[in-house]
Amino acid sequence: MALGLGVARGMLSTLSHLAKKPITIQYPEEQMEMPIWTRGRPRLLFEVDTGELRCTACGACALACPVDVIKIEQHPNPAGKGKVLDRFDIDMAGCIECALCVEACPFRAITMAPDFEMAAYERSTELVFDMYQLRLAGTPEVDAGMEHIQGVKRGLKSQGGAAAPTPAAAKPAGAPAPAAARTAGPVAGQATGATAAATSTSATGNQVADPKAAPAAAVASANVPAPAHVSDANPAGPPPAAAAAAPPTDFDPLTISDEDLAKLPAADRGRVYKARLKAKGVQPPTRP
Amino acid sequence: MTDLLARPASQSNPDADLGDSLTASPGMATASEERDTLITLNMGPQHPSTHGVFRLIMQLQGETVVASTPVMGYLHRSSEKLGEVRTYVQGTVLTDRMDYLSPITTNWAYAMAIERLAGLEVPERAEFLRVLTGELSRISSHLVAIGTFGQDVGMYGTPLLWALREREMILDMLALVAGVRMNPSYVRYGGVARDAPPEFFRKLQEFLDIFSSKIDEYESVLTTNEIFRNRTVGIGLLPPEIAKAYSVTGPILRASGVPYDVRLAEPYSIYNRFDWEVPVRYNGDCFDRYLVRIAEMRQSARILQQALDGIPEGDIRAKLPKVLKPPKGEAYARIEGPKGEIGFYLVSDGTVNPYRYNVRPPSFVNLTCLGQVAIGHKLADAVVILGSFDIVMGEVDR
Ligand code: SF4
Ligand code: SF4
Numbered sequence: 001m002a003l004g005l006g007v008a009r010g011m012l013s014t015l016s017h018l019a020k021k022p023i024t025i026q027y028p029e030e031q032m033e034m035p036i037w038t039r040g041r042p043r044l045l046f047e048v049d050t051g052e053l054r055c056t057a058c059g060a061c062a063l064a065c066p067v068d069v070i071k072i073e074q075h076p077n078p079a080g081k082g083k084v085l086d087r088f089d090i091d092m093a094g095c096i097e098c099a100l101c102v103e104a105c106p107f108r109a110i111t112m113a114p115d116f117e118m119a120a121y122e123r124s125t126e127l128v129f130d131m132y133q134l135r136l137a138g139t140p141e142v143d144a145g146m147e148h149i150q151g152v153k154r155g156l157k158s159q160g161g162a163a164a165p166t167p168a169a170a171k172p173a174g175a176p177a178p179a180a181a182r183t184a185g186p187v188a189g190q191a192t193g194a195t196a197a198a199t200s201t202s203a204t205g206n207q208v209a210d211p212k213a214a215p216a217a218a219v220a221s222a223n224v225p226a227p228a229h230v231s232d233a234n235p236a237g238p239p240p241a242a243a244a245a246a247p248p249t250d251f252d253p254l255t256i257s258d259e260d261l262a263k264l265p266a267a268d269r270g271r272v273y274k275a276r277l278k279a280k281g282v283q284p285p286t287r288p
Numbered sequence: 289m290t291d292l293l294a295r296p297a298s299q300s301n302p303d304a305d306l307g308d309s310l311t312a313s314p315g316m317a318t319a320s321e322e323r324d325t326l327i328t329l330n331m332g333p334q335h336p337s338t339h340g341v342f343r344l345i346m347q348l349q350g351e352t353v354v355a356s357t358p359v360m361g362y363l364h365r366s367s368e369k370l371g372e373v374r375t376y377v378q379g380t381v382l383t384d385r386m387d388y389l390s391p392i393t394t395n396w397a398y399a400m401a402i403e404r405l406a407g408l409e410v411p412e413r414a415e416f417l418r419v420l421t422g423e424l425s426r427i428s429s430h431l432v433a434i435g436t437f438g439q440d441v442g443m444y445g446t447p448l449l450w451a452l453r454e455r456e457m458i459l460d461m462l463a464l465v466a467g468v469r470m471n472p473s474y475v476r477y478g479g480v481a482r483d484a485p486p487e488f489f490r491k492l493q494e495f496l497d498i499f500s501s502k503i504d505e506y507e508s509v510l511t512t513n514e515i516f517r518n519r520t521v522g523i524g525l526l527p528p529e530i531a532k533a534y535s536v537t538g539p540i541l542r543a544s545g546v547p548y549d550v551r552l553a554e555p556y557s558i559y560n561r562f563d564w565e566v567p568v569r570y571n572g573d574c575f576d577r578y579l580v581r582i583a584e585m586r587q588s589a590r591i592l593q594q595a596l597d598g599i600p601e602g603d604i605r606a607k608l609p610k611v612l613k614p615p616k617g618e619a620y621a622r623i624e625g626p627k628g629e630i631g632f633y634l635v636s637d638g639t640v641n642p643y644r645y646n647v648r649p650p651s652f653v654n655l656t657c658l659g660q661v662a663i664g665h666k667l668a669d670a671v672v673i674l675g676s677f678d679i680v681m682g683e684v685d686r
Contacts, residue, residue: 007515
C-alpha cells in the first residue's frame, strides 16, 4: 500500500512538535526538582542545637533492612543508661533505598536525603559510609521530609483523622498500646515513655513545628487546595496540610491543649494522660 | 525448556510436530528441500527487541518461522525463595522488582494476599490511593508497551519518546507520594505507606486534563498509519481457545475477544464503585492488542478522574501490630495488573516470615504461548508479536 493519508496525518502531528519547547532536562547542568522526601541515601540526623546524633544504637533499622547493609556497633553507656554508638556503617553498594530503615526507627534518627550521585571507583571502601559521613542536620525542613518518608506505621498516627476514630479501625489483631509500652523500655536514658510512644515527637522535645504541615509546604504551591480535600468534614478550613481542624498527629503530651486532646483517638489520649501523671510524679497503674 | 533440551539447537532434523507445522505453513517447497534449508536462529538473550534478557530459539525456513521456543530464566533472582526468609514488610521490596514498569500493582497483589491471611481491613482513603496509584501505574506500563511496540514495528523514536514524556509526568507524581520514581513499595498490607501531599492531587488533575489529547496524539502516528497497520493487522493471531488453553490474561486475552478482567470478574478494592468499561476486541492480532491498550488507558483515566473526585479524608493504614504474624493458613489474592492477572499465594506458619511466597506473574504465563503464535510468520513479524505481548523480564523470571 502506498503511503497514504494516515502517514501524512502522522507527519503533521510530528511536525507540530517542531514549534514546541523541548522538555528535556540538561542534567547535570540542570537538576530535576525533587521533593525533600525523595528517597536517596540514608542519613543520620543530629540535633541542630547540640550537634548530637539522635541515634540511640537500638538496632531497629538494621533489623528492618531487607538487604542487611546497616552495620551497628555499640557499647553500654558507662555513665548511665542507654548505649553509645561506636559504629554505624551503611554500604551504599547494597542499599536499595527502600526506606524501611527510616520507617523502623523509633527515634526519628535516620532519614533519606535526595542525594543520589555516588559514583565511585572502589566498591568496598568508597561506598561504605560511616556515621560521620552520614550526618545531616535535623532542621525542621529535613524533619518534615523524614516524617513523610516514615509515613504511617501501624496506623498509630492517623493522619487525616477528621473522621472520628472508629472502634472498627482498632479491631485487627494486636493492640498498638502494648507495642508503645515496649518501645518505652530502651528509651529511658533520654526520653519519657510517652515521648517514645508518640513516635513522632522528637526525643529531646525541641521539635514543636507541625512536621505534617511541612512536607506539603516544601512543595512549591501547596496552598492550592486539592480536590480531595474539599470534603464536608473540613468545610471552611484551610488545606488540611495546615491541619488546623484535624487532630494533631505530632503532639507533645505535656503541652497539648485540651481542645486538641479531645480530638485524639482514645489510645493516644490515654498516653497523654499517663504522661501528665508521670510528669506530676504519679506512677501510672501498671498492667496486670 | 524441556522441549529445548529434547531438541538440541544443532539438530537439523525437525521432529514430528515440527513437520506438522511445516506442512501447515503456506508457500513452502517440498519436504526434503525444507529439511535441507532449515536454519536455527538464536534471538537474544541480549537483543534489543527482546525487551530484556530473553532468548528465542527459532527454526527458520527461509524467512518463515517454523518453530520457536522461548527460553527464560536469565534474570532469575529467586524472589520467591527470598520472600520466604524475609518478613512480610520486607517482602514488599521484592515485589517492586518483578514488574518494574508497574511496581504498584504487584505491591498491591502482595498486600491483598497478606490482608486475606491476617484479616486486615483497609481504610477507605487507602483504597482510593491504591486505585489512584495503581491506575497511574497501569497507564505508565501501557505507555511503555505502546512506545516500544512502535519501536518494534519500525517507528523509531516518535511514539516511544512521546509515551515516555507522559510517563515522566506519572513518575513525577509517584515520586511525590512514594519518594521515588521506581520501586516505590507504596502499597503495604493494611493500606498504603504514605499519605499523598496536596501537590499530588493538583498534578494528577493537570495530567488528566491533557492526557486524552495525548492519547489522540499517539493514535495519530500509530492507529491511522498505514505502515503500522500493515505490520500489525492480521499478525500474530491468537484465537480465544488457544489463549484460554494457555491461561493467557490481560490485554492479550481481551484482544482475542474474551472480556475477562479481574477487576470485573472478581471485584476487589473499590472498583465496583466506578463507572468504567472493559475494552474488548475480537481479532486477536497485534493491532487489536495495541488498540485494547489504548482503550484501557482511556478507561484508566476515567477511573482516575472519578477516584480523584471522590477521595475521602481519613486513615490510610489499618491498626497493625508492631510485628505482623498472621495466623496459620494460606491465602490467594489476584488483581488485574497492566499485563494480566497478578496472583499471590502465601502460606503462613504463624511466624514473621511467609512459609511459601508464590507469584503468578502474568508476563510469564502469557509468554508461554509465544512459541505457538509466532509459527508461520516472518522473522521480522516475530519481533512485532513479541512486542505486542508486552513482557517484562523481571516479572517473567522473578
Ligand atoms: S534504605 Fe533500605 S536497603 Fe538502604 S539501608 Fe535503609 S533499609 Fe537498608
Ligand atoms: S533505628 Fe534509629 S535509633 Fe535505632 S539504631 Fe537505627 S537509626 Fe539509630
